[in-house]
Amino acid sequence: MGYINSKDFSHGRADKIGVLLTNLGTPDEASPKALKRYLKQFLSDPRVVEVPRLLWWFILNGVILNIRPRRSAKAYQTVFTEQGSPLLFHTVSQTKAVAAELAAQGYTDVVVDFAMRYGNPSFQSVLERMMQQGVRKLIVLPLYPQYSASTSGSTFDELARDFMQRRWLPDLRFVSHYHDNPGYIAACVERIKAHWQQHGQADKLLFSYHGIPKRYLLNGDPYHCECYKTSRLIAEGLGLAPEQYLTTFQSRFGREEWLKPYTDETLKALPGQGVSSVQVFCPGFSADCLETIEEIGEENKEYFEHAGGKRYEYISALNDRPEHIKALSQLIIDNLQGWQVTADPQRLARAKQLNSQEVQ
Numbered sequence: 481m482g483y484i485n486s487k488d489f490s491h492g493r494a495d496k497i498g499v500l501l502t503n504l505g506t507p508d509e510a511s512p513k514a515l516k517r518y519l520k521q522f523l524s525d526p527r528v529v530e531v532p533r534l535l536w537w538f539i540l541n542g543v544i545l546n547i548r549p550r551r552s553a554k555a556y557q558t559v560f561t562e563q564g565s566p567l568l569f570h571t572v573s574q575t576k577a578v579a580a581e582l583a584a585q586g587y588t589d590v591v592v593d594f595a596m597r598y599g600n601p602s603f604q605s606v607l608e609r610m611m612q613q614g615v616r617k618l619i620v621l622p623l624y625p626q627y628s629a630s631t632s633g634s635t636f637d638e639l640a641r642d643f644m645q646r647r648w649l650p651d652l653r654f655v656s657h658y659h660d661n662p663g664y665i666a667a668c669v670e671r672i673k674a675h676w677q678q679h680g681q682a683d684k685l686l687f688s689y690h691g692i693p694k695r696y697l698l699n700g701d702p703y704h705c706e707c708y709k710t711s712r713l714i715a716e717g718l719g720l721a722p723e724q725y726l727t728t729f730q731s732r733f734g735r736e737e738w739l740k741p742y743t744d745e746t747l748k749a750l751p752g753q754g755v756s757s758v759q760v761f762c763p764g765f766s767a768d769c770l771e772t773i774e775e776i777g778e779e780n781k782e783y784f785e786h787a788g789g790k791r792y793e794y795i796s797a798l799n800d801r802p803e804h805i806k807a808l809s810q811l812i813i814d815n816l817q818g819w820q821v822t823a824d825p826q827r828l829a830r831a832k833q834l835n836s837q838e839v840q
């Protein structure tokens with residue numbers, strides 16, 4: 481078998497550090513055809529759907545891919561803009577901002593790029609480009625704050641699949657989670673406080689996370705615990721008492737039990753318990769996407785109002801907010817430690833000076 485060769489090997493060339501941001505991925509367009517292609521790749525991943533392969537092949541190809549693409553395309557049509565899919569354009573914007581922040585901090589010789597686990601741009605295309613640029617040390621930061629085998633684990637699989645074909649592998653650092661990272665928590669706290677400043681507080685703050693089947697938790701996936709810890713740390717940062725916030729799980733798929741409490745059922749029940757205003761924030765989504773804009777911003781708003789709720793607000797994701805970009809950049813810098821970084825000394829000194837001024 482032939483491996484992907486690095487034809488341009490030359491002695492004495494400086495190694496570069498690469499930073500690869502990754503996210504889930506999104507269909508190329510909001511059409512049933514593009515959805516079928518995207519969902520086939522996504523739902524064929526054994527990390528996502530842990531069901532015996534042969535049985536799942538028949539269910540996926542015989543039933544799901546004949547029904548869901550049309551339904552999902554309609555939902556995606558409500559969130560696609562002139563710039564395309566929100567998940568994609570927010571990731572582009574985050575990548576540019578992280579590259580600029582790292583350069584401003586003196587890390588001028590770092591190659592920053594992004595790839596999507598499903599759809600485009602693929603891991604293979606982006607890794608090939610990075611290797612051609614001379615990247616020999618690589619940090620991969622999946623933009624999933626909480627670890628789950630179905631997301632972060634699957635990201636590692638795809639990376640490994642690419643590496644299995646390569647002759648010359650880079651040094652690798654993989655950030656498997658950052659659910660309790662102080663910068664990330666501070667960015668969430670700031671996001672919510674900024675919303676409060678404009679709109680005031682509500683009776684309850686809901687932290688809604690994407691769900692996974694309960695079976696995965698019982699088999700040892702730490703995702704559930706990490707979500708609860710993130711909620712607790714954000715609530716502490718906001719000075720909220722336990723009865724002022726809730727942690728719930730959204731986006732169920734299929735018939736088996738998923739992590740509870742379910743976001744939709746909670747929102748349907750809250751007005752009956754005397755809660756007439758809620759604000760919903762989704763700490764697990766580093767960028768707004770179908771699951772936040774349409775499912776939380778629209779669908780669940782209707783459930784709450786239909787049940788008698790008076791005021792419902794979705795607090796948008798961290799996206800490319802400066803606090804988020806600072807947190808991600810710091811996470812990357814922390815993971816660069818010990819690697820020879822060709823930082824521009826003048827810029828590094830200037831960044832240090834600016835930082836110390838901010839602290840004073």
Ligand SMILES: C=CC1=C(C)c2cc3[nH]c(cc4nc(cc5[nH]c(cc1n2)c(C)c5CCC(=O)O)C(CCC(=O)O)=C4C)c(C)c3C=C
Pocket residue numbers: 504505506507523528529548552565567624628630631690691692693703731733764765768769770771
């Ligand atoms: C089928 C099982 C699924 C598991 C398990 C799952 C876990 C999971 N997903 C995210 C983040 C996102 N999921 C998104 C969309 C989406 N998710 C599933 C299914 C599972 N997800 C489907 C079928 C879809 C596609 C939309 C649909 O047809 O309903 C997205 C949005 C992508 C976008 O283009 O906007 C995100 C983000 C996490 C974090 C997670 C486990 C922790």
Ligand SMILES: [Fe+2]
Pocket residue numbers: 690731
């Ligand atoms: Fe999902």
Ligand SMILES: [Fe+2]
Pocket residue numbers: 731770771775
């Ligand atoms: Fe959804």
